[in-house]
Amino acid sequence: xxxxxxxxxxxxxxxxxxxxxxxxxxxxxxxxxxxxxxxxxxxxxxxxxxxxxxxxxxxxxxxxxxxxxxxxxxxxxxxxxxxxxxxxxxxxxxxxxxxxxxxxxxxxxxxxxxxxxxxxxxxxxxxxxxxxxxxxxxxxxxxxxxxxxxxxxxxxxxxxxxxxxxxxxxxxxxxxxxxxxxxxxxxxxxxxxxxxxxxxxxxxxxxxxxxxxxxxxxxxxxxxxxxxxxxxxxxxxxxxxxxxxxxxxxxxxxxxxxxxxxxxxxxxxxxxxxxxxxxxxxxxxxxxxxxxxxxxxxxxxxxxxxxxxxxxxxxxxxxxxxxxxxx
Amino acid sequence: xxxxxxxxxxxxxxxxxxxxxxxxxxxxxxxxxxxxxxxxxxxxxxxxxxxxxxxxxxxxxxxxxxxxxxxxxxxxxxxxxxxxxxxxxxxxxxxxxxxxxxxxxxxxxxxxxxxxxxxxxxxxxxxxxxxxxxxxxxxxxxxxxxxxxxxxxxxxxxxxxxxxxxxxxxxxxxxxxxxxxxxxxxxxxxxxxxxxxxxxxxxxxxxxxxxxxxxxxxxxxxxxxxxxxxxxxxxxxxxxxxxxxxxxxxxxxx
Numbered sequence: 001x002x003x004x005x006x007x008x009x010x011x012x013x014x015x016x017x018x019x020x021x022x023x024x025x026x027x028x029x030x031x032x033x034x035x036x037x038x039x040x041x042x043x044x045x046x047x048x049x050x051x052x053x054x055x056x057x058x059x060x061x062x063x064x065x066x067x068x069x070x071x072x073x074x075x076x077x078x079x080x081x082x083x084x085x086x087x088x089x090x091x092x093x094x095x096x097x098x099x100x101x102x103x104x105x106x107x108x109x110x111x112x113x114x115x116x117x118x119x120x121x122x123x124x125x126x127x128x129x130x131x132x133x134x135x136x137x138x139x140x141x142x143x144x145x146x147x148x149x150x151x152x153x154x155x156x157x158x159x160x161x162x163x164x165x166x167x168x169x170x171x172x173x174x175x176x177x178x179x180x181x182x183x184x185x186x187x188x189x190x191x192x193x194x195x196x197x198x199x200x201x202x203x204x205x206x207x208x209x210x211x212x213x214x215x216x217x218x219x220x221x222x223x224x225x226x227x228x229x230x231x232x233x234x235x236x237x238x239x240x241x242x243x244x245x246x247x248x249x250x251x252x253x254x255x256x257x258x259x260x261x262x263x264x265x266x267x268x269x270x271x272x273x274x275x276x277x278x279x280x281x282x283x284x285x286x287x288x289x290x291x292x293x294x295x296x297x298x299x300x301x302x303x304x305x306x307x308x309x310x311x312x313x314x315x316x317x318x319x320x321x322x323x324x325x326x327x
Numbered sequence: 328x329x330x331x332x333x334x335x336x337x338x339x340x341x342x343x344x345x346x347x348x349x350x351x352x353x354x355x356x357x358x359x360x361x362x363x364x365x366x367x368x369x370x371x372x373x374x375x376x377x378x379x380x381x382x383x384x385x386x387x388x389x390x391x392x393x394x395x396x397x398x399x400x401x402x403x404x405x406x407x408x409x410x411x412x413x414x415x416x417x418x419x420x421x422x423x424x425x426x427x428x429x430x431x432x433x434x435x436x437x438x439x440x441x442x443x444x445x446x447x448x449x450x451x452x453x454x455x456x457x458x459x460x461x462x463x464x465x466x467x468x469x470x471x472x473x474x475x476x477x478x479x480x481x482x483x484x485x486x487x488x489x490x491x492x493x494x495x496x497x498x499x500x501x502x503x504x505x506x507x508x509x510x511x512x513x514x515x516x517x518x519x520x521x522x523x524x525x526x527x528x529x530x531x532x533x534x535x536x537x538x539x540x541x542x543x544x545x546x547x548x549x550x551x552x553x554x555x556x557x558x559x560x561x562x563x564x565x566x567x568x569x570x571x572x573x574x575x576x577x578x579x580x581x
Contacts, residue, residue, distance in 0.1 A: 075461055100481040104463045107448035111455040116417055116542035119446045138443050141338035142347055143548050150541040186460035187490025194484050201482040249501045250480055255334050255442060256358055256500045264580040275334050285578045303573055304558040305566045315567040323571060
């Protein structure tokens, strides 16, 4: 009988993604309700030492797939590793952070194991010892609760929604190797280029500052960037300004861009089109700055300022600078 | 292709709380699918060959298939059966795999997600079921003979994937600029016949009966309304000071 939760831990260049630690922490939280233990699975080359940092998130065991074939992410090698991990552990649920790697990997492995998958989960319910997955659909205009009828089910968790819970005590658990062949590679990653732009990934940033038409032109991005630097925030944008060519698509927040759930979202000169709201309406606190007092965005904002967004952003940057200087 | 509610639609929940109420909702081609159609057309213009569009769905899929034909796709297949109502992504991938299992093509293009369901699962599942290479959420594609090189946007970087055809590609905004259907295209599309395939024709009759589904919707609800926010008063200086104070002491997010 399958039981417990297997968590796929994503690493690139030896760095574990924070969203994976969120998934691991949430698995531990849900495992008491769902029954069974939590196992963490990490895949890569020379990842044993970073695997050693995982026990403090309370897995009962860490499995390591380590080898040259796994140095860079490739769908086929990593799918073999995760599928073997699932066979070895026989969990009832498999968790992963909903990242670009997971979107490529998790459905492929789910199909291989003939298992269902729910993407972008933001909440869980427990019923009769089973986990039910809740997630936004229709761009956040509806929430759906899914139940499973399968020995194993896959779920990807939306980054920045679940909290990382690490133990301050010295916790230990077995860290074991899992041997996996990387046979049958049909496509592989040949190179990776760092993107110019955000130093902090949009979907994982705890503060996002976004600009829309109201910033008047691409020459004014530095005004928003200064606020980002002061707050340690990532820079986002509305579809309108991406389509106008003011900024690269990687900054776009919304239905055809990225979904973000930061602690604080500051919308500057953004009217609040439904496609944009879809990408940010699960943010904890929303600040809207717009010169149109009737803009839709104000209906969704925690705090609203009616005014020229460039002027307000400049003053806000100065005020936060002052606050930091005084602390 | 997937027929989906217009992204501007207001959403209401159906009486059984298992789906949205489609009454009065305008149906469009899922925006990400437009990039898939465009990439297939570009490839055809460059290398020749034929393009076929598939959609799994009810009557609403017909308009989406005609839209693809109007843009220049050669033929269309409507996969439709009562047993295929409200399929989960894995079942959709299985139905498509049944329709595509005999090969005869070099590349399969899918939008990276169907807006609405927002799953982003079918392309990778389809690639697995057909035992093909995949490159998902791509923003650039080069094809040279039977080799491909695709660029994916990942967190803070771009990743370049190489492999061999046939392969499944899921398309992201940025890959191309989708063309609009021409008047001539729209007229021609009206006269084209759309092939219809049901569960029996695909050899999957009875496989997707409601009680054999591995995943079920327990309940669909509308989101909780966000508490009504407040607009700050005073001149810009006062507003900004007030905002910083609220973010620091009330919301505690800075």
